[in-house]
Every structure is written in C-alpha cells, then in structure tokens.
Amino acid sequence: MQIYNTLTRRKEDFLPRDPGKVSMYVCGPTTYNFIHMGNARAFVVFDTLRRYFLYKGYKVHYIQNFTDVDDKIINRAREEGEDPIRLAARYIDEFFRDMDALNALRADVHPKVSEHLEEIIGMVSLLIERGHAYVVDGDVYYSISSYKDYGKLSGRSLEDMQAGARVEVDTRKKHPMDFALWKTAKEGEPSWDSPWGSGRPGWHIECSAMSRKYLGDGFDIHGGGYDLIFPHHENEIAQSEAATGKPFARYWMHNGFITINQEKMSKSLGNFFLVREVLDKFAPETVRFFLLSAHYRSPLDFDDEKLASAGRGLERVKNCLRLLAEAARGAVRDKVSGADAELLALLDRRRQEFESALEDDFNTALAIGVLFDAVGDINSYFHSAGRDEGPCGEVVSGAMSLLEKFNSVLGFFRSGPGGKIMLDSGNGEEELAGGLIDLIIKIRQEARSKKDWATADSIRNGLKDLGIVLEDTPQGVRWKKQV
RNA sequence: GGCGACAUAGCCAAGUGGUAAGGCAGAGGACUGCAAAUCCUCCAUUCCCCAGUUCAAAUCUGGGUGUCGCCUCCA
Numbered sequence: 009m010q011i012y013n014t015l016t017r018r019k020e021d022f023l024p025r026d027p028g029k030v031s032m033y034v035c036g037p038t039t040y041n042f043i044h045m046g047n048a049r050a051f052v053v054f055d056t057l058r059r060y061f062l063y064k065g066y067k068v069h070y071i072q073n074f075t076d077v078d079d080k081i082i083n084r085a086r087e088e089g090e091d092p093i094r095l096a097a098r099y100i101d102e103f104f105r106d107m108d109a110l111n112a113l114r115a116d117v118h119p120k121v122s123e124h125l126e127e128i129i130g131m132v133s134l135l136i137e138r139g140h141a142y143v144v145d146g147d148v149y150y151s152i153s154s155y156k157d158y159g160k161l162s163g164r165s166l167e168d169m170q171a172g173a174r175v176e177v178d179t180r181k182k183h184p185m186d187f188a189l190w191k192t193a194k195e196g197e198p199s200w201d202s203p204w205g206s207g208r209p210g211w212h213i214e215c216s217a218m219s220r221k222y223l224g225d226g227f228d229i230h231g232g233g234y235d236l237i238f239p240h241h242e243n244e245i246a247q248s249e250a251a252t253g254k255p256f257a258r259y260w261m262h263n264g265f266i267t268i269n270q271e272k273m274s275k276s277l278g279n280f281f282l283v284r285e286v287l288d289k290f291a292p293e294t295v296r297f298f299l300l301s302a303h304y305r306s307p308l309d310f311d312d313e314k315l316a317s318a319g320r321g322l323e324r325v326k327n328c329l330r331l332l333a334e335a336a337r338g339a340v341r342d343k344v345s346g347a348d349a350e351l352l353a354l355l356d357r358r359r360q361e362f363e364s365a366l367e368d369d370f371n372t373a374l375a376i377g378v379l380f381d382a383v384g385d386i387n388s389y390f391h392s393a394g395r396d397e398g399p400c401g402e403v404v405s406g407a408m409s410l411l412e413k414f415n416s417v418l419g420f421f422r423s424g425p426g427g428k429i430m431l432d433s434g435n436g437e438e439e440l441a442g443g444l445i446d447l448i449i450k451i452r453q454e455a456r457s458k459k460d461w462a463t464a465d466s467i468r469n470g471l472k473d474l475g476i477v478l479e480d481t482p483q484g485v486r487w488k489k490q491v
Numbered sequence: 492g493g494c495g496a497c498a499u500a501g502c503c504a505a506g507u508g509g510u511a512a513g514g515c516a517g518a519g520g521a522c523u524g525c526a527a528a529u530c531c532u533c534c535a536u537u538c539c540c541c542a543g544u545u546c547a548a549a550u551c552u553g554g555g556u557g558u559c560g561c562c563u564c565c566a
Contacts, residue, residue, distance in 0.1 A: 017495095034566095035566075036566090037566075038564085038565085043566090044566090045566095046565085046566050047565095047566050048566085049566065050566035051566080053566090078564090079564080080564070080565095162494085162495095162561075162562085163494065163495075164493080164494060164561095164562075167493095168493055168494070168562080169493090169562075211564085231566095232566060233565080233566030234496095234560075234561075234566080235560085235561070235564095235565055235566065236565080236566065237561070238561060238562065239562090239563085240565090262566090263566070264496090264560090264566095265559090265560075265566075266566085267559080267560095270558065270559065271559080272559080272560070272565090273566095274564095274565055274566090275564080275565060276563090276564065276565060277565095298503095301503075301504070301514080302503080302504065302505095303504090303505080305496090306496095306497080306504090307496090307497080307559070307560085308503095309503085313502080313503095313515095314502080314503065314515090316515090317502075317503065317514075317515045317516080318503085318514085318515085320514085320515060320516090321503095321513090321514045321515060322514095323528095324514080327528060327529080328529095330528095331528085331529085365505090371505075371506095373504060373505055373513085374504095374505050374506080374512075374513085376504095376505095376513075376514080377504085377505065377512055377513035377514080378512090378513085379513090380512095380513050380514065381512080381513070384513095384530095387528095387529055387530070388529090388530065388531090390529075390530090391522095391529060391530045391531090392530080456524085459524070461524060461525070464524090464525090465524095465525075465526085468525095468526080468527090472527095477527065477528090478526090478527075479526085479527045479528050479529095480523070480524090480525090480526075480527075480528095481522095481523090481527090481528070481529090482522085482523090486527090486528080488528095
C-alpha cells in the first residue's frame, strides 16, 4: 500500500513496524462542544483506513485521545457553572453518540488527559533532564532551539518562524516560539501536583505521552486534520523525539478540510455544522458516504444540495442490496451457467479494483466508483440472465458477499455477524409498521386485480405522503422508506 | 510578508506521459395499467490561460490568472 506521508511530502510504500500489525494514533477532539462535520470527516476517514487494514487481515491497534483539560473547556465550564472535567465527560458521551451514528468503530483505547498526568509529568521531566525544556515561575517551556529538526513536518525553519511571529512575545521565553509543556494553575482551574508546582499540561504533550504509553516509540500512522500539522504535530515530534531519542510516528497522514462556500469550516469562523444537525436532515449512511466521496486530502465543500445528491446516489446501492436480499429469499438455481460464471469473474475483478484504489493512498473516491460499477454489473445481470433463468444461488451469495466486503471497509451500513448488512434497524415498532404496510398492499392488490386504478393510485399516493414508496414489479410489490 | 495546496461537464468527483472512471441532474428508448426501481443509448474532441519539452501532456517544465489553506485555538 502506498500512503502520502506529510513528513516526506510524497507517497511511500507502507511497511508497518511489526509485520501484520498496524499501530495508529489519531488526534481526537477537545470536548467542550458537540463535534461538527469537519471533526467528523477526520474521524470517519481514519476509521475507514483502520477498517481497510482490518479487511486486509492486519491486527490494528487504534488509539484516539480526548483532550479533556484545556482553556476552552475551562472557560466554557466557568460560563455554565459546571466542573470542567465533568463538562468534558459529558461532551465525550455526546461525541460517542455522533460517531456511533456515523458507524465509526470505537478505538481500542480512548485515553484522556485527566487520566494520564503521571505519563505527562514523566515526559516533561525527561525533557527537562535532557535539556530540551526549562522552568520559569512554575511554567515549563519546550526549547525549540534545542531540537535541530524542529520544523521538519511543516517545512519551515526557525528563521521563518521568527519572521512570521506575530504573537505577543513572552519575554520569559528563550525563543518566541517556545511552547508550554506545563502551565501553572490559576485560581479555580483543574490542577495537579508536579515537581514545578501545581498546574496542568500544555496542549501538545498529551499526545506524545499517551501515544507512547499505548503504542510505543516509532509507531506506524499518526493522523489528524491538516490544521494540526503546525504547531500541534510539529511539537509532538519535537517532544517525543527529544525525550526518547528515537523517531516518532513513521507515517503522518492529514485529511483536508470541510469547507462551506469554499471556506474552511471551523469553530472560530463560526461557519460550522454540527454532526447532529446534519443527522436530523440526512441519513447517517448518506453523511458517511458524502465524507468519503472525495479523496481524504482534498477539500470537501459542504451544503444540503451536495448531501442530497449523495443520498440519491447511495440509494442506487441500497436498491441493489434490496434486490439481492429479495433474490436470496426466493428460489435460486443451483446450476451455474455461462452468464453466471461471467458475472462472478467480473465481480472478482471489481474486488481487485476496489483494493487497488485503496492501496493507492487510500483513494476512497475511486473505490466508491468501483462500488457503483459492481452495482451496475449486478443490476444488469438481474435484468438479463438472472431474470430469464432465475437467479443462480452462487451469484446471489457471491454478489452479496462482495458488497458486504466493500461495506466492511466503507462502513455505510450497519452490519451484523459476518458483516451481514442490515438496512433497517428492525425494532418491534418497525415490524408492526411493516405488517401494516403489507396489509395495505394486499388490499391495494385486490383493487388492482379489479383494475380499480383510482383506489390503487390513491393508496400508493397516500403511502408516499407518509414516506413509503411502492414499486410494482413482475415479482410482486416492493416497498421501502423514501430517502 | 513566509510556506503550501488546488483549478476536470450544469453540480460532485477520479485520473501524474498513451489518447477523459464513477455519481447527481438531464434527453431518448425498453419494462409498467400509470408510476417507481432496473436495463440500454446519449450527455467534456477536451481537462483555467499562454508558451515549451515529447512521436504522444489533463498529466512534465516555465510564465500568468483565480481560489483556498497554514504561519494563532481549530479535524
């Protein structure tokens, strides 16, 4: 597999540190609010990458942190009169609600800053010992001048940064770009005891400390949004490599932004859409499909019309799944004809194309194209060969299994044991509704048999207004929920 | 100011040297009582512009133009 590595600015062959195993660390959210679509993109992209490694048979160790100690959390908590750690914990629950809806698998570990002070303090101490950090009035700063490779990820030099520094210069710092590893506690803030007094960690050190704890030195993939390259990831590298003397993450992957009217969606610009707002209007599979429909490094412009277009496209895939499910329920033929064998061979080729697409820097857009090609192949088959002689059992199960394989990576649809796709959640209420709809359809069929088209159409239109679409086919009547 | 990315049909989007995937929308046809779904056909002589390299360029080089991003919390 080839992966574009931000560190080297080119695609490289992906060779895991330990054969057969992949270690990944993805920067999670600062939990002071619900997550927005931009956050979701990063998490869905890396979830899908992880799923692809699993599909390929790798054992994946996937870590995603929560920043639950931070200025913004503290400020928010103050405004709402709530304990900061509790507020953060609440938004962690909300994070899971959103990401579960988007069918993202839980990480193996979701470490929190508030539970890793020991590791963080240990790493800060190590940096001081090694001369890469200094203490000023209870604050600890990382000295970027002490680390010769500072700037290697973002491609900037110390000189550039001095020239571009527009931030107020703290005269206690040795270099204007030196950053805080540890901050002295202010009144009313969460704080922990440390060798430098009571305080709390700076932002960047948590990822260095926690990734090391769970993945060790030189783990495989570190991911996050483009905006984390500088300073966050640059600083992580500086901290980790200076502290351990060993190379940090081997492959750095960064996803592009979600934009609104071509402008970056961000909390600070205020032009963001919360995941749950979007999920009120669009199905989760549509949202996930949309997020994967462009290459992960490209910007992705968001608006309702684009989501709607994505939803209509996904409907094609759903229709094909319904067709296959229906065929599997009906009578199938054992004998494998020439047309059957032809389709099976074609689908095997699609499987290979799907994999090559993802092997090339994780090109989900291309992989989705292959999915649509496969859907077209299957539909054509049912239109001709499968229809004339009845569907072949091997074809039906083979086609379904292919789409399930694709889905195990793309994760559009929820799946049960063995990756079986479940289009409807199937709770009791839905069963009841389904029974009622079947009954109404039966009554309508009686009207149709008497050529009472007025009644038949009135029933169909009435159901449509309720969001139930009927399809009269030679094989009988099908119904589904409207998109 | 420094650094970097991108520019492909009405819309979204893949494609890094060999003659433009896929989706949405649209047109025609098949099927249907009519629809829906599905199938078939059509829909960029051309990839922001101008030069250049090459037998061959959307793809490489140079120069423009435009848009966006990072340099400050941000996925």
